[in-house]
Amino acid sequence: MYVNGGSGKRQIGSHISYYRKGDLILIGSNLPHCGFTDGLTKNECETVIQLKPDFLGSAFFDIPEMRNIKSLLNSAKMGIVYHGNEKRMIGNAIEELKDKNHYERLLGLLQVFKLLEEAENYTILNAQGFVLEAELQDNNRINIIFNFVKEEFHRLITLEEVADMVSMTVPSFCRYFKKITGKTFVQFVNEYRLVHSAKLLHEKQVSILDVCFESGFNNFSHFNKQFKKFTGKTPSIYRNELKFLVS
Numbered sequence: 001m002y003v004n005g006g007s008g009k010r011q012i013g014s015h016i017s018y019y020r021k022g023d024l025i026l027i028g029s030n031l032p033h034c035g036f037t038d039g040l041t042k043n044e045c046e047t048v049i050q051l052k053p054d055f056l057g058s059a060f061f062d063i064p065e066m067r068n069i070k071s072l073l074n075s076a077k078m079g080i081v082y083h084g085n086e087k088r089m090i091g092n093a094i095e096e097l098k099d100k101n102h103y104e105r106l107l108g109l110l111q112v113f114k115l116l117e118e119a120e121n122y123t124i125l126n127a128q129g130f131v132l133e134a135e136l137q138d139n140n141r142i143n144i145i146f147n148f149v150k151e152e153f154h155r156l157i158t159l160e161e162v163a164d165m166v167s168m169t170v171p172s173f174c175r176y177f178k179k180i181t182g183k184t185f186v187q188f189v190n191e192y193r194l195v196h197s198a199k200l201l202h203e204k205q206v207s208i209l210d211v212c213f214e215s216g217f218n219n220f221s222h223f224n225k226q227f228k229k230f231t232g233k234t235p236s237i238y239r240n241e242l243k244f245l246v247s
Contacts, residue, residue: 001025002091004045007203009195011146012079014181014188015125016195020202024087026116028076029053032143034150047094049109072117079125086119141166142180153192154216159185193217194230201239208235
């Protein structure tokens with residue numbers, strides 16, 4: 001998916017982060033993710049390409065010429081985000097696909113795969129975590145949880161509430177969530193809130209106290225401590241430094 005301009009939160013597997021000046025991301029099969037837009041997003045254009053794993057035949061990516069592309073698609077199961085000039089160059093190639101005929105679009109898509117595979121400026125998003133077992137039940141369950149957090153993070157969420165939603169006891173849910181994501185549920189929700197607060201600090205001219213409460217924290221001192229632990233900076237220093245950043 002290529003977001004040309006704008007900003008937003010990216011939630012891919014158990015990874016949550018905030019992007020500015022557009023985004024280019026490759027999301028592999030069975031990797032749960034939430035939408036990239038919300039009320040604050042000001043995207044110029046968003047292009048999404050969705051493919052079935054066997055869209056070119058079940059053995060196409062096994063031929064020697066496709067070995068590197070197959071490796072890329074395996075890495076994409078953890079989510080890959082691209083940066084800098086490579087992001088914009090590949091993004092332009094993606095946007096140009098819509099103006100091609102069917103044959104040229106297929107060739108253009110293979111070229112996009114080649115550019116993605118050759119790119120050097122990228123990050124694997126879930127390299128240290130997310131180990132979703134390839135079962136539909138797990139995928140559906142974790143999507144329910146992720147989307148619930150996305151909608152309700154601004155208020156108190158109890159373990160009992162979310163465990164009941166997926167028909168589990170609290171101890172079973174806690175073990176399950178830690179096994180799948182590598183994080184506790186409380187840690188995951190707090191990271192979501194902190195990423196949202198970073199987005200607010202960049203995009204809304206409101207007080208840091210308001211940012212704290214709008215992000216789901218109910219204790220200002222706790223928010224400051226968690227934000228500094230997460231970003232290495234206090235909210236006020238983080239906001240001031242944003243004014244001098246140039247992408």
